[in-house]
Amino acid sequence: MSLSNIKVVLVGPLYGGNVGSICRAMANTGLSNLTLVAPALTLNYAEARMMAVAADSILEGRKEVSTLEEAVGDCGLVMGTTARLGLYRQHARTPREWAPRILESAAANQVALVFGRENWGLTNEEIAICTNMIQIPSSEEYPSLNLAQAGMVCFYELFVAAGVFEAVGEKTPECPTRTREHMFTMWREMLLAIGFMDEEKADHMMLGLRRIFCRAPLTEDDVRILMGVARQTMWKARQETRT
């Protein structure tokens, strides 16, 4: 499985909260391999554990090395991330554009996703080691993402591209016309029975109702509920007439 060949490399992280949030985001998206390059001596590991929540095993299992070269020595693709553009960064592409290439490489090779310091990003020397650069789409007015948020977006794009996640979707199929028309017939009778419309206006009003109910797909469950409403209303209307 490709995702297990992807390692997350944080260069010189300063804040424990960010490191912990990265761990949780990794667990949320099927990643588990974390390397810290020369983390700040003041990095608060208690805060990291707090933000990692149930992903503390990723935090505890982290590797620590002193240079980026050591961290990515075994990797083919080395994807740097950048908020700024400029020298050495102009060939950056978005995480969505890179995701298929990263997964293709990770099917057979170690791949690194490299994130720079909170206050300074990656140095030009560190960018030189990266084979390619990722730029996360963001507003021109405030382009700089929090470290853990930048991680989340990249991991999320890889997770979605990996196709592991399957949306639940509707459990019942869309209702076929035969049943839907039966429901509309019942509603027509019901709306006449309660005096909501008279025979003359009925066709016009039913077109309005058809528009409401057919604007989005109707499932068999939906139509069963609508039939139940009509059936019960008719029953109640008959009761009222009798009393």
Added chain:
Amino acid sequence: MSLSNIKVVLVGPLYGGNVGSICRAMANTGLSNLTLVAPALTLNYAEARMMAVAADSILEGRKEVSTLEEAVGDCGLVMGTTARLGLYRQHARTPREWAPRILESAAANQVALVFGRENWGLTNEEIAICTNMIQIPSSEEYPSLNLAQAGMVCFYELFVAAGVFEAVGEKTPECPTRTREHMFTMWREMLLAIGFMDEEKADHMMLGLRRIFCRAPLTEDDVRILMGVARQTMWKARQETRT
């Protein structure tokens, strides 16, 4: 512009750090309208300001109300978010699937993105007020995202779908064959001149070099650099021969 009609609604947030991170993520993705529904009395606003960084104007400009109904009273679409699936949540779709629908609606209407409490999400009563539900793709083993991370993913998907962001891309066009072939001719001469290969092996070796240089697109700038290398090497090789 659609994004300005989208309001972010946090129901009962507990932690200032998350509220601040949400503000920064909003600023990163062109959103600015924040409403808090009954925030925790213990919510740490100093922490919120710290995490909002340059997005403190969104934090200061927030509205506070006591119920979700008040918060979304003026909205057409009310999109709830959920990590769990189950009762009332089975019709959830991913943020990427919803993004076009949300932007279409936000072109002419107020739209709400609703996020539940950190520890408990949204109640069934709150979910009932939502017109639709968003589920963020995440690992089965740890599906629950941090509040601000869930926000980031939703905002990011809307920002990308809005098409505001334009990738920088290459500044020079891809190199046309004529120029590229000229470069290969120079390299052939150069590699013969330095004795890297002899005439007999040259064609075979050049196929290897063509494969390396053509594996990814070559721009005119790239080819100019490669021509420069060949030219300088030939010059140096000639100097050496003379001495």
